[in-house]
Amino acid sequence: MLKKVGAKRPRRDQRIRQTNKKYIGLYAGFSLGLMFTGFLISPYGKVNDVYVEGVEQLPEQLVLDASQISRHQTTIGTLASSQAVEAAIISTLPKVKAVQVKREELHDIVLEVEEFETIAYLDQANGYHSVLENGSILDEFHQVPIGNNPILSHFEQGPLLNQFITAFQTIDEEVQNSISEITYEGTKQNPYKISLYMNDGNYITANINDFAEKIIYYPAMAQTLKDKKGTIDMEVGAFFTPFDSETTQEIDLELESSE
Numbered sequence: 001m002l003k004k005v006g007a008k009r010p011r012r013d014q015r016i017r018q019t020n021k022k023y024i025g026l027y028a029g030f031s032l033g034l035m036f037t038g039f040l041i042s043p044y045g046k047v048n049d050v051y052v053e054g055v056e057q058l059p060e061q062l063v064l065d066a067s068q069i070s071r072h073q074t075t076i077g078t079l080a081s082s083q084a085v086e087a088a089i090i091s092t093l094p095k096v097k098a099v100q101v102k103r104e105e106l107h108d109i110v111l112e113v114e115e116f117e118t119i120a121y122l123d124q125a126n127g128y129h130s131v132l133e134n135g136s137i138l139d140e141f142h143q144v145p146i147g148n149n150p151i152l153s154h155f156e157q158g159p160l161l162n163q164f165i166t167a168f169q170t171i172d173e174e175v176q177n178s179i180s181e182i183t184y185e186g187t188k189q190n191p192y193k194i195s196l197y198m199n200d201g202n203y204i205t206a207n208i209n210d211f212a213e214k215i216i217y218y219p220a221m222a223q224t225l226k227d228k229k230g231t232i233d234m235e236v237g238a239f240f241t242p243f244d245s246e247t248t249q250e251i252d253l254e255l256e257s258s259e
């Protein structure tokens with residue numbers, strides 16, 4: 001007499017079907033991933049366009065040239081080498097403070113650039129060179145300075161210039177914009193001496209190591225002087241000598257901000 005032995009077969013068949021579904025899913029996922037990777041490294045996965053964002057003074061073409069990204073490269077390859085691209089741009093263009101390589105849509109590359117701020121312009125024989133916030137002096141020059149940045153004369157790249165730039169950046173923008181020109185006049189006795197020509201016609205003598213602490217009071221001083229023009233000595237305290245004075249007349253200016 002035959003025994004029933006088929007009662008367990010449906011469970012075994014069910015396990016086989018579940019296993020097949022799992023392998024089919026894995027195979028489909030692997031195939032799709034392989035196809036997508038193949039697409040990215042194929043001619044259809046090449047870089048389409050490269051865009052530059054964030055530049056204000058640098059020409060975009062200079063950034064593109066420094067990146068060395070071309071349409072012969074794949075998008076995925078460009079992203080994989082983004083650190084090398086960023087390093088190449090920064091080493092080639094001293095004005096670039098930071099840069100980030102990003103992908104836009106599927107085949108476009110975006111270079112997000114942050115520039116060093118131009119603090120002043122150094123007056124040299126061939127023109128005006130940008131002085132950056134990190135103390136660097138660019139080789140490129142302009143025939144005329146751009147914007148309201150002050151003009152520096154007789155400064156050289158080094159610790160004193162860096163000290164001046166650091167101090168200058170702590171000054172209120174209103175006071176910065178009131179300065180027309182700054183001349184370095186350091187001597188062996190006083191290597192920190194500078195003179196400042198103000199846009200309103202006044203002339204200031206000061207020291208690099210403490211001028212930022214004193215010049216913040218200049219708006220109050222100018223208001224006190226009204227229409228009088230002359231020399232303000234900030235080397236020790238603050239004293240004023242009018243230009244039209246036949247004899248030296250010093251006026252003590254209290255270093256207090258106006259309300």
